[in-house]
Amino acid sequence: MDLSLVLQSGDPVLQSVFGLLMLMSVVSWVVIIARSRLLWVIKRHQQKFMASFWEAKDWHEALGLAQQHQAPAAALARSGAESLRHYRTHEGGGLGKAVSLDDYLVRNLRTRLSQESAKMERGLTWLATTGSVAPFIGLFGTVWGIYHALVGIATTGSASLSTVAAPIGEALVATAAGLAVAIPAVIAYNAFIRSNRRFAQELDGFTHDLHAGLLVEGLMGTGSEVSNGVR
Template identity: 45%
Template sequence: MLQDILLIASSAGGAAGNAQALTEMGFSNLMHEMIADPVEFLVSWAVLIMLVVMSVGSWWFTIVNAIKNTVVAARADTVVRTFWETPNAQDAIRFMEEQPANEPFSKIALDCAQAAAHHQRHEGSRLVDALNRSEFIDRALRQAVTRESARLENGLTWLATVGATAPFVGLLGTVWGIYGALIRIGATGQASIDAVAGPVGEALIMTALGLFVAIPAVLAYNAFVRANRNTYAKFDTFAHDLHDFFATGSRVGEVPAKR
């Protein structure tokens, strides 16, 4: 009977110890483990700080690009339609000059208009001999479209990099936590839950943090790439119409516009 009572008490104590050990798998214990061990401090804090920087940068570029793409998409049709519906070319150009500095369609139109005016002012010069009006305008349009496309891609490299590397940065913390658990087992000679709960909890937290940083970055990157692809198509359409207008005096399929 006494042995049965001692066995039951031992089992109860072991269950209580395991329950207590499981409480050491939280984020507060992670901070304690990182502060207590100097090597742990350097490696784990380096991983944690890197993940925080990645996350902050990703959310910054996500918010900035979301606002930028929303504004561009909302104003694109209005800007383009107003340009073509304005009877006088000078008034249309003046309208484009009044657009915000971050409005891409107006900047493409202005570069095209400036190229056409520059070529016209230098008729009879070597410039005109080297490049005809159509070629000169086409070159200006290509440069403008490339420049505005690059501006839309600002931050996408960061998002792609974070999405690809953040899981592995978290995995580094995971590997280090498992390594710490094995070291503790070797030092104590015990493989009980209370011996490995802390390092294993740290490993799981680092894995979760890596995924938490990477998944929003990947989703944002894919969303912006798709949105930019639609904007690039509008750039090309608008650029072709501008080329026809400033090179021939009218868009394809339309009566020559008043200039």
């Protein structure tokens, strides 16, 4: 059945159901395309930065490279270097006495890691909501179409094909439309969750290595060199 005919012959309730499903589908595909492109760009920048970071001669050069990249790992490196610089600037005051360098770096790197992970999850709530709600919206349209079929039978006193064909057809199309909106959203959501999980594991490992390196640099008293390298 042609969807345009359903929209033309259906009542306002059924038209609203199809309109809502179409809107949800359009937004979902926009999110899917945007997130796919973002993941591709981030992965490319991440691989490039990680390769250059670990090939650097020393931490001074490695942290300096963080200023030239937009990868999440580069943001972590910049945050860690800034935390070390800030700690050493206030080492003789209340900050140095209140918390150790180890704890200070862990707290700041953990906060930055959470922020970078949150960026990767943008848009996933919409996909999860669409995948969960769209089938029920389609089911509502199905129930509404069956209701009209029953009303038609009661009005005409006949259960002929001409009486029930249109509303039953609209009901079936509503069910199919709900599934057509939900299935791509669910598939994309699961794919993004898997990709984000692997990315988070990689970033978490980098954070541990970064923390260890910055801690050694700080304890050796080279924090000023590190901070100069990232300005």
